[in-house]
Amino acid sequence: MEKEQTTIVLFSGDLDKAIAAFIIANGAAAYDHDVTIFFTFWGLNTMRKEEVVKTEKGLLEKMFGWMMPRGANKLGLSNMNMMGMGPKMIKHVMKKHNALSLPQLIELAKEQGVKLVACTMTMDLLGLKKEELVDGMELAGVAAYLGDATKAKVNLFI
Amino acid sequence: MEKEQTTIVLFSGDLDKAIAAFIIANGAAAYDHDVTIFFTFWGLNTMRKEEVVKTEKGLLEKMFGWMMPRGANKLGLSNMNMMGMGPKMIKHVMKKHNALSLPQLIELAKEQGVKLVACTMTMDLLGLKKEELVDGMELAGVAAYLGDATKAKVNLFI
Amino acid sequence: MEKEQTTIVLFSGDLDKAIAAFIIANGAAAYDHDVTIFFTFWGLNTMRKEEVVKTEKGLLEKMFGWMMPRGANKLGLSNMNMMGMGPKMIKHVMKKHNALSLPQLIELAKEQGVKLVACTMTMDLLGLKKEELVDGMELAGVAAYLGDATKAKVNLFI
Numbered sequence: 001m002e003k004e005q006t007t008i009v010l011f012s013g014d015l016d017k018a019i020a021a022f023i024i025a026n027g028a029a030a031y032d033h034d035v036t037i038f039f040t041f042w043g044l045n046t047m048r049k050e051e052v053v054k055t056e057k058g059l060l061e062k063m064f065g066w067m068m069p070r071g072a073n074k075l076g077l078s079n080m081n082m083m084g085m086g087p088k089m090i091k092h093v094m095k096k097h098n099a100l101s102l103p104q105l106i107e108l109a110k111e112q113g114v115k116l117v118a119c120t121m122t123m124d125l126l127g128l129k130k131e132e133l134v135d136g137m138e139l140a141g142v143a144a145y146l147g148d149a150t151k152a153k154v155n156l157f158i
Numbered sequence: 159m160e161k162e163q164t165t166i167v168l169f170s171g172d173l174d175k176a177i178a179a180f181i182i183a184n185g186a187a188a189y190d191h192d193v194t195i196f197f198t199f200w201g202l203n204t205m206r207k208e209e210v211v212k213t214e215k216g217l218l219e220k221m222f223g224w225m226m227p228r229g230a231n232k233l234g235l236s237n238m239n240m241m242g243m244g245p246k247m248i249k250h251v252m253k254k255h256n257a258l259s260l261p262q263l264i265e266l267a268k269e270q271g272v273k274l275v276a277c278t279m280t281m282d283l284l285g286l287k288k289e290e291l292v293d294g295m296e297l298a299g300v301a302a303y304l305g306d307a308t309k310a311k312v313n314l315f316i
Numbered sequence: 317m318e319k320e321q322t323t324i325v326l327f328s329g330d331l332d333k334a335i336a337a338f339i340i341a342n343g344a345a346a347y348d349h350d351v352t353i354f355f356t357f358w359g360l361n362t363m364r365k366e367e368v369v370k371t372e373k374g375l376l377e378k379m380f381g382w383m384m385p386r387g388a389n390k391l392g393l394s395n396m397n398m399m400g401m402g403p404k405m406i407k408h409v410m411k412k413h414n415a416l417s418l419p420q421l422i423e424l425a426k427e428q429g430v431k432l433v434a435c436t437m438t439m440d441l442l443g444l445k446k447e448e449l450v451d452g453m454e455l456a457g458v459a460a461y462l463g464d465a466t467k468a469k470v471n472l473f474i
Contacts (some may be wrong), residue, residue, distance in 0.1 A: 078200075156313065
């Protein structure tokens with residue numbers, strides 16, 4: 001029997017949406033689906049390294065780099081963000097309930113072989129370099145996404 | 159012929175997105191699809207009872223309970239919310255045009271047999287109890303959602 | 317071989333989400349999919365003409381007309397909007413990288429035969445008239461959307 005396929009476009013840079021995306025992705029991978037998460041626009045911030053990586057950039061690209069959150073620990077909420085108190089509350093209750101944190105969900109996704117793809121067009125526009133992203137990501141464009149999505153039954157835009 | 163399946167993850171707690179979700183769900187049910195709405199994160203607020211339900215909770219869970227809107231009549235808009243004026247305007251024009259209100263759309267969905275599923279992980283995290291949700295909901299996790307979604311052609315994340 | 321189908325519900329009125337929707341739609345059309353974009357709620361603002369079109373309207377409908385952005389050049393961002401500076405920065409980097417602007421992406425979609433459908437229920441509610449929308453759009457309801465979506469593998473809600 002052919003493997004089920006699942007794809008998620010993670011467009012949003014919100015912590016809560018990133019958590020939802022990785023929970024669905026890890027669930028699908030646990031059920032032996034081939035899973036792709038395609039990170040585009042603000043969603044790419046989820047996969048930035050926390051530390052500053054030295055790169056050659058123009059001024060505007062530097063500005064984007066400064067303004068956008070560096071990685072999974074720095075994201076805000078889509079709702080009830082309350083100047084950063086919301087993310088702290090959510091992280092607190094997740095820990096209390098032994099739910100996996102976003103960085104742990106990302107690790108699990110890698111272990112399960114979820115394909116993590118950075119949108120090359122977004123990287124060009126925002127001036128993000130491959131070395132600024134966490135290891136283990138592929139780079140591809142919308143054509144590659146559509147190639148996966150047309151083989152999948154579950155295709156979500158988050 | 160096998161029945162078509164449609165699933166919607168309602169993640170958002172915005173009035174306008176909840177209306178869109180229920181219009182699509184009711185439309186699909188009218189065309190004889192098996193329809194599931196999986197309420198997760200803020201989307202669960204749509205299905206809270208309006209009245210306060212006495213439950214045993216810790217402080218943080220009480221805080222979430224106070225801060226989050228109680229049910230379909232209390233939701234804000236994703237856009238042009240204007241401190242509550244936007245939802246009033248939308249409700250007004252919907253009434254004027256004899257469009258079903260969100261509570262009526264929810265009733266219709268129940269009558270049509272749309273499966274309304276509350277995400278157990280979210281309930282744990284935010285401390286929501288089954289008795290705080292409107293009647294007729296099932297409780298399940300991401301595995302149940304994926305089970306339905308892999309049988310469906312239309313799978314939306316709203 | 318039957319043609320692949322792709323549908324997108326564009327619910328959001330944000331510039332960045334509209335760009336994402338049209339890039340996916342144009343990509344799918346380039347791979348010879350039949351593509352439908354169904355514009356509903358704030359997504360319809362993307363397709364408004366920039367100029368004021370004289371129409372007979374009630375006061376509330378006039379208010380919606382004034383408050384909502386007129387077309388693809390007037391949209392804000394879902395994130396980092398910064399009172400209009402964000403959209404200018406995004407448009408600037410897109411131009412610098414020779415990426416197609418949203419108006420150009422819309423033109424390309426038309427040339428490629430992407431079906432652009434305005435949700436009649438939203439038009440009724442917000443008091444939008446056909447002559448206020450850019451040329452070449454079809455008008456239809458949720459039934460028509462579902463008709464297309466049940467033939468498609470890639471169905472996104474943006």
